[in-house]
Amino acid sequence: MDVAEASTRCDAVLEAVERAVIADRSFLETVLLGVLARGHVLLEDVPGTGKTLTARSMATALGLSFSRIQFTPDLLPSDVTGTHIFDERERRFEFNEGPIFANVVLADEINRAPPKTQSALLEAMEERQVTAEGETRELPDPFFVIATQNPIEQEGTFALPEAQIDRFAVKTSMGYPSYDGEAELLYRRAGRVERSPSVESALSPDQVRAVQRVPETVRVDDDLIRYILDITRATREDPRVASGSRRAARSACSKRHARGRSSPGGST
Numbered sequence: 001m002d003v004a005e006a007s008t009r010c011d012a013v014l015e016a017v018e019r020a021v022i023a024d025r026s027f028l029e030t031v032l033l034g035v036l037a038r039g040h041v042l043l044e045d046v047p048g049t050g051k052t053l054t055a056r057s058m059a060t061a062l063g064l065s066f067s068r069i070q071f072t073p074d075l076l077p078s079d080v081t082g083t084h085i086f087d088e089r090e091r092r093f094e095f096n097e098g099p100i101f102a103n104v105v106l107a108d109e110i111n112r113a114p115p116k117t118q119s120a121l122l123e124a125m126e127e128r129q130v131t132a133e134g135e136t137r138e139l140p141d142p143f144f145v146i147a148t149q150n151p152i153e154q155e156g157t158f159a160l161p162e163a164q165i166d167r168f169a170v171k172t173s174m175g176y177p178s179y180d181g182e183a184e185l186l187y188r189r190a191g192r193v194e195r196s197p198s199v200e201s202a203l204s205p206d207q208v209r210a211v212q213r214v215p216e217t218v219r220v221d222d223d224l225i226r227y228i229l230d231i232t233r234a235t236r237e238d239p240r241v242a243s244g245s246r247r248a249a250r251s252a253c254s255k256r257h258a259r260g261r262s263s264p265g266g267s268t
Contacts, residue, residue, distance in 0.1 A: 001207075006214040010036075012202040016061035020197035021054050022177045022185045030172045031058060031146070035208070036215055039169025040125055040145040042110075047150060049174045053197075055106040055146040062208050063201040064103035065140065071113035077120035081130045095132065100124050103140050103205065107147040111157045118164055121145065125167040142208055 001009075014028050021028065031054065034041040043051045052068070059066035069080060082098035099105065100121075110118065124130055128139045147168070149157075177185060188197065203211070235241045 001210045001214055003214060003218065006211045009203060009207065009211055013058075013061045016199055016202045017054070017057045020057045020199045021050055022181045022188075023050065023054065023174050027172060027174055028054070028058075030170055034146075034170040035062070035142070035144055036212055037169050038142070038144070038212060040147070040167060042165075042168040042171040043146065043148045043173065044151050044171060045148070045173045045175070049176065051146075051148045051174060052106060052108065054174070055104065055148075057197075057199045058146070059104035060199040061202045062104070063204045064142065064208065066104045066106070067099040067102035068106040068108060069099050070108050071110050071117070073112060073114060075113045075117045077117050078132070080117065080120040081124070081132050084133060095135070095137070097137075098130075100130060101137075101139060103142055103144075105143075105145045107145055109149060110147040111149045111160055114158055115161055118158070118160065122164060122167065125164075142205070142212060 010032060013032060014025065017028055018025070031041050031043075035058075043054070045051055056066055056068075069075075078098070080098050080100050082096050082101070084093040085096045086092070087094050107121065110121075124139060124143075125145055128141070128143050130137050130139060149160075176182075
């Protein structure tokens with residue numbers, strides 16, 4: 001698959017999602033960008049803006065499996081990764097996969113779970129694998145997490161550890177729709193019987209993996225690499241930044257690669 005074909009397929013995914021989600025095109029492109037960069041996306045917004053619908057619609061348009069985890073203060077790590085259950089008929093323990101074993105995982109209100117439970121995501125988000133009782137299991141490919149959190153209601157929440165924040169390639173917000181957009185939302189709801197809109201698949205899992213490989217073929221000029229490096233190093237020296245990052249440079253380069261899908265010449 002070349003850059004032009006990948007661009008066409010990405011446009012088809014965005015158009016499929018737009019049939020269900022009322023949001024700015026740039027926001028949906030940002031979420032898809034996280035997929036192309038093999039990263040994870042953090043959505044910080046007030047309730048009712050459509051974060052869950054966006055995650056589910058994106059998974060369906062990509063032809064991927066979807067799982068939703070509602071993070072709560074009493075959620076245990078095994079509730080995320082899975083646990084061994086004793087099979088009385090076979091007289092042995094079998095591993096029961098948790099909801100983390102899906103292509104697209106929605107970590108809803110991620111900051112409502114305590115750090116111990118949030119840590120269950122660290123290995124999954126970085127290594128794409130889960131270790132339970134000494135045994136390591138690979139997660140589906142592709143795999144990425146879309147996490148949500150409420151920026152205005154902090155009662156009963158836990159701050160995400162820096163190591164976990166660092167694993168998100170993108171942090172963005174949907175915001176409220178425009179007047180015309182909200183009117184379109186009401187018209188669409190009045191015109192269907194189902195509570196939630198349906199989305200058709202635009203890609204298959206194999207095609208998603210093929211699209212993810214395309215950004216790696218995009219040429220990145222030396223000036224752009226130095227520009228990314230200068231910005232990253234500046235975060236370590238600016239007193240307004242609590243902790244500079246090394247991972248940010250690689251993440252930014254990956255996202256720049258992914259943006260190259262819109263360049264027919266195959267360079268950025």
